[in-house]
Amino acid sequence: MTKKAYRAFAVVAVFALVAAACSKKTEQSNPSGGAAQKIDVTVYFQGAWTGPYNYLVVPSIQGAQLRAKELSADPSFPANITVGTADTQGSGDNAPPVVQQVVGDPNTVAVEGPAFSGETRASGDSYEQAQIPFVTQSATAVDLAQNGWTYWYRTVGNDDLQGGNDGKFLAQVVGAKKLFITNDKGDYGQPLSQTVGDAAKAEGVQIVGEEGVESTDDYSALISDIKASGADSVFYGGYDADFAKIVKQGVDAGLKVNWMSGDGSVSNTFLSDAGSAEEGVYLSIPSNLGGDFTAKYNQEYGSQASSVPVYAAEGYDAMSVIGEGIKQAIDGGATTPTDIRAGIKTYLDSLTVNNPYPGVAKPIAFDPTTHELAAVDPNSLLYFYQVKNGAMSPLGTAADVLK
């Protein structure tokens, strides 16, 4: 190639990239039809639309889009909801410019998400300042409720609920005597595994080891250590791909223990990565994977549906309460996005344990001060699963199976 040809090639390549980038930007669900007097509003979904962790978020995006489509098609619903793409790829580092875009859009009335806890920490102050309600369906870190954000709401149980119940579960159901605690040293995994360890200890389980290992490929050294500790059960606080490696390499090395992990490991990636080693593994997640909604979800998305629809029902419910807020705001006379935002907040604040919204996953109500998900029995919000025949088989909620 000559120099000129090189340059021409470079120019074409740059154009190609720009064109590709631009064409992706307008990926929104904008259902046609609906009465002319409907108000157009945008609800952004913030989370990993793309990137290496998007499979943990796509089911809840699908749930949210399905609900937005239903509401917009409903003649009695006074608005057309566009689900806007706020794609952070799940990373807090990527969040600020994305949040800027959401806050700067005059049609924004609410945000569903952010999907992960890390990106929530990087986004919350901006939404709070802009007075935009943001309702997360899957960010479970405990500290999120301690920021004093009045516009933040959470429609799932947090990691303390999960960790405490997981510790009891290991003692009472799994029958652990010697427990080895490990985690990925991350913002999510480390506190979760510590809570599990504390709860198990309180139940009389001996903690024989506690180690954090940053995500890696070769866990053989850790596995030799677990083996030497004489543990009969292992809890891992972290994400699916790493947990799959640990279980697989552990079983491969002849380690015979009960394995357990939390919601970060509940995915079809865990099932496919761990292969046959996953049989019998225990998992917990504050999301109902097997409710009536799942059938509807599978019907809507067909081959695009995830076989482990994590937080799909929660994504649907979060859009439902936002939608109901929009309806009540507009019915109450709001016409501008600013007024609708305020109306949504008023509605969300009105949801109490005695007056919840009937969601498909569970009744949605919020604690009046922390805005955590509230329920008459909080233990009914955490679900246990065991892998049987390569699928997540439900064992019941914490309220069902624990003393």
Add this chain to the structure above:
Amino acid sequence: MDCVTSVYHQFWDQTRNGLTLGAIYAMIALGYTMVYGVLQLINFAHSEVFMVSTVVTLYAFRNWFNISEPITGVALVLVLVGALIPAMLASGGTAVAIERLAYRPLRKRGAPRLSFLISAIGASLFLQYLFVLMDGRHYILFLKLPPILGPSPQSIPAPMKTETVFTIFGTAVSNKRVLVVVVAVVMLFVLDRFVRRTRLGRGIRAVAQDAETAAMMGVNIERVIVTTFFVGGIMAGAAGLLYVLVLGIPAFWFIGFVPGLKAFTAAVLGGIGNIRGAMLGGLLLGMVEAYTVPCFGAQWTNVVAFVVLVLVLLVRPTGIFGEQVGA
């Protein structure tokens, strides 16, 4: 004291773990050290050369050989060789392409050292994100990128069943680990002979010692450089196959980062530019990491590994075996 007893109890287990990992580090480390020997350049895109091989290996298992369950005997050997050769060629080809596109144009213009570093990081990021997009859904204009990584999640093909070959002091050693060490030793031996005994190997050593004089003596420098990148690439290629085979993990865009960093560390530990140093540096690093776990706990692995590196460099600034370029 606790540390010593723990290491004592797990000595053979962790030695096995460390040897396996170290053998793989050593094979990757060669690429860093050979390129440094010839060009005094750290090829930071070498971790992606490794990544390409892991992807090709699993693609070959899954899409060419349709592996859904473990196989044995001659079929297994054919499948392994049938994946190994393309994986090595793909990695070698990637390394040569990086040299051609990211380094040679700079060399021709006599660019400063820093430009090579930036170019290396750029090549590394380019390859990583190219593979992120290779899930069969993305386009460059109208050209659909090949679905090499496939939409996640997919099952991980495992052609080889784990079986214990022998037991040493109560530690079971599996067939996969034996395979890793045997392949690594054979390849390291062949490479050592290649560099020391063949005409091209002599060329590599000559260029490493004094490029200008070598050129005057009739050594084709460009050819030596391309060979160096290619040979380093195929070593990383073999390492990539062994890595996904023994660990049973999926290939993904970032898989090369940690092994690449560790292998680079191993190369520095042994003495950058020194081929035998890289081999032993890799093994040493693998062992140190493995013994750290019973002693201090897994969370201290990287701390201890790098403390060892710093201590070694304080005593021997050019690495254990010295920066014996072209040896």
